[in-house]
Amino acid sequence: MRMDAIDRKILAVLQEDAALSVAEIGSRVGLSSTPCWKRIQKLESEGVIQRRVAIVDQDKVGLGVTVFVSVETGDHSGDWLKKFAAVIGAMPEVQEFYRMAGDVDYMLRVVVPDIAGYDAFYKRMIEAVPLKNVTSRFAMEKIKSTTALPIP
Amino acid sequence: MRMDAIDRKILAVLQEDAALSVAEIGSRVGLSSTPCWKRIQKLESEGVIQRRVAIVDQDKVGLGVTVFVSVETGDHSGDWLKKFAAVIGAMPEVQEFYRMAGDVDYMLRVVVPDIAGYDAFYKRMIEAVPLKNVTSRFAMEKIKSTTALPIP
DNA sequence: GGTGAAAATTTCGAAGG
């Protein structure tokens, strides 16, 4: 999809606040509401905007513990990856899940209510698939967290 | 804040799709629109719902490279942390930034257009503050990424 | 804490340059 500077500006605005009216967004990017609305529709239909979501405060819903998990695996077959991806992806505690280059094979960011919750998650994970090595690193303080991409 | 099962259900719905009408959300959680609207307002004013945002496709805006960065530091003073947090937090490539327990002092998730973009980010970071050790791990494949917390 | 309906806004499409 072809995107100009105005589209990027619209994305920047919507990444900060998706509850604004189309007219307000339009005025911020220098457009009246109809063309602004059409551009937003297009960005959505093309999948540039994937969805609109509410961001919930982790602590206020009792999810005070964030853990970064590095996984090393012996098995690197396609079948194994498929199963691993299905199992881990289905766990709602997993916020992010990447296959990596280098020494670590997978990285996860996991969110749980407490240490006991993490232990329960860990046990479910290692039972589901055979893993060579798992390193869990606990976060002490969230300094920054954003969903707003630095659109070039 | 006191939260009941209906509030949690509302949060679950809004974490998946914040573009739904209040009437639609209400019908999904078994409420008519006014009480549903009041609950949403309260969740927002209490800060349980922090904001509503558009989620943008990383690849479609030319941000194909995700890097997990582990940082070790010699200096652990309050002043140093303050500066480090200010400098790193101001960099738009940084999506997440946590202070950790254990061997790694900080974890970052960084998003850039390409390897050259990462190199530029890396140089800016190590110039801004003195660091003992920095490990960069590159993601090959995003298997899962969600903003929806597993509300207990 | 909930209902239902009126008032205020916003969305979305038509007509036209």
Add this chain to the structure above:
DNA sequence: CCTTCGAAATTTTCACC
């Protein structure tokens, strides 16, 4: 690709249970 205009839908408020 943009503007103006207006009907339809939605949000938000209000009186009352």
